Amino acid sequence: MSRIVVVGAGVVGASAxxxxxxxxxxxxxxxxxxxxQATAAGAGIVCPALRFDAPEAWRALAFPAVGHYPELLxxxxxxxxxxxGYETVGTLLVAGDDRERAALGEAxxxxxxxxxxxxxxxxEVRALAAGEPRELFPFLSDDLPGLHLSGAARVDGRxxxxxxxxxxxxxxxxxxxxxxxxxLVGGRVRGVRTEGEEIPADAVVAAAGAWTEKFCxxxxxxxxxxxxxxxxxxxxxxxxxxxxxPIVEGFRRHYMLAFPGERVVAGATREDGAGFDRRVTAGxxxxxxxxxxxxxxxxxxxxxxxxxxxxxxxxxxxxPSLGExxxxxxxxxxxxxxxxxxxxxxxxxxxELALGERPALxxxxxxxxxxxSRVPGxxx
Numbered sequence: 054m055s056r057i058v059v060v061g062a063g064v065v066g067a068s069a070x071x072x073x074x075x076x077x078x079x080x081x082x083x084x085x086x087x088x089x090q091a092t093a094a095g096a097g098i099v100c101p102a103l104r105f106d107a108p109e110a111w112r113a114l115a116f117p118a119v120g121h122y123p124e125l126l127x128x129x130x131x132x133x134x135x136x137x138g139y140e141t142v143g144t145l146l147v148a149g150d151d152r153e154r155a156a157l158g159e160a161x162x163x164x165x166x167x168x169x170x171x172x173x174x175x176x177e178v179r180a181l182a183a184g185e186p187r188e189l190f191p192f193l194s195d196d197l198p199g200l201h202l203s204g205a206a207r208v209d210g211r212x213x214x215x216x217x218x219x220x221x222x223x224x225x226x227x228x229x230x231x232x233x234x235x236x237l238v239g240g241r242v243r244g245v246r247t248e249g250e251e252i253p254a255d256a257v258v259a260a261a262g263a264w265t266e267k268f269c270x271x272x273x274x275x276x277x278x279x280x281x282x283x284x285x286x287x288x289x290x291x292x293x294x295x296x297x298x299p300i301v302e303g304f305r306r307h308y309m310l311a312f313p314g315e316r317v318v319a320g321a322t323r324e325d326g327a328g329f330d331r332r333v334t335a336g337x338x339x340x341x342x343x344x345x346x347x348x349x350x351x352x353x354x355x356x357x358x359x360x361x362x363x364x365x366x367x368x369x370x371x372x373p374s375l376g377e378x379x380x381x382x383x384x385x386x387x388x389x390x391x392x393x394x395x396x397x398x399x400x401x402x403x404x405e406l407a408l409g410e411r412p413a414l415x416x417x418x419x420x421x422x423x424x425x426s427r428v429p430g431x432x433x
Contacts, residue, residue, distance in 0.1 A: 068400025176204025
């Protein structure tokens with residue numbers, strides 16, 4: 054039986070550990086104390102069809118990733134884990150100015166093409182006249198038109214991660230708390246070393262999010278990933294039933310979504326060059342709240358309950374790093390703002406690679422040793 058160590062217990066690492074344990078591998082999941090883990094801070098929108106500007110290679114990964122969710126949820130339920138925080142609530146694409154209103158028609162056409170092509174989480178695409186989006190999300194301005202996609206889903210990243218980890222443990226996985234370093238013998242990967250032990254392994258999965266580049270560096274591998282700070286505001290709306298409200302997205306990469314418990318989430322900043330600075334900043338809060346209130350003035354009296362800060366593992370070309378980087382070393386990171394969309398599927402693909410199997414998708418575009426161009430302001 055193979056022993057495989059997974060480093061990083063966000064949604065990617067937890068998924069990899071779960072799939073490895075299901076396959077019968079001796080699995081060790083190393084969970085470090087990494088404040089700012091993207092999974093813990095992320096909002097949880099699962100609807101890649103609205104990423105109109107995404108590279109084709111990103112779509113080739115994201116669309117099957119969303120299609121993988123039902124299979125994963127069924128497997129977790131069979132393993133006693135039905136509380137994943139995943140729910141289909143639909144999404145609204147709303148237009149806040151004349152330019153955005155003019156773009157709604159083309160957006161509807163492209164979404165309908167994706168629906169006919171069988172892309173998951175699109176569902177029925179319906180045009181809404183001015184004021185109709187507010188009937189579905191009551192905090193919106195009453196003059197906004199938009200589109201409604203019935204198939205979009207939200208997921209609570211913390212609950213999904215915890216369900217994956219519990220299910221992996223139930224299948225025999227061992228969880229080790231602490232910081233991991235590669236165990237190298239003659240320059241070759243032979244496992245990992247933590248503060249308390251050396252763990253020899255047949256393969257290592259590096260899924261440490263924005264910290265993956267640092268973890269892989271001793272092996273001479275420079276993974277194209279850097280931390281992108283995201284600040285996300287959590288609002289409490291006393292007396293509001295927020296349990297089934299749809300997601301709201303606009304044309305400016307900001308969003309709102311609701312969760313049970315009178316909670317509305319507004320996000321998010323995408324801050325390159327901030328490093329691992331975990332501060333909540335005046336500019337970041339102003340950005341997310343200004344954009345939220347531009348579309349949803351009904352939230353102006355909400356309580357600012359919390360601001361979460363996370364470090365997305367971003368890449369210069371917008372694509373993940375996913376593949377066997379060196380013998381015995383599989384890398385799975387770089388999902389940027391799509392961690393909760395792609396992460397569970399990326400973990401499955403990483404598990405297949407670590408087991409020596411041929412993955413279900415061609416991973417060449419995501420090779421961890423590629424050399425993408427640097428983006429302005431990027432940290433790589």
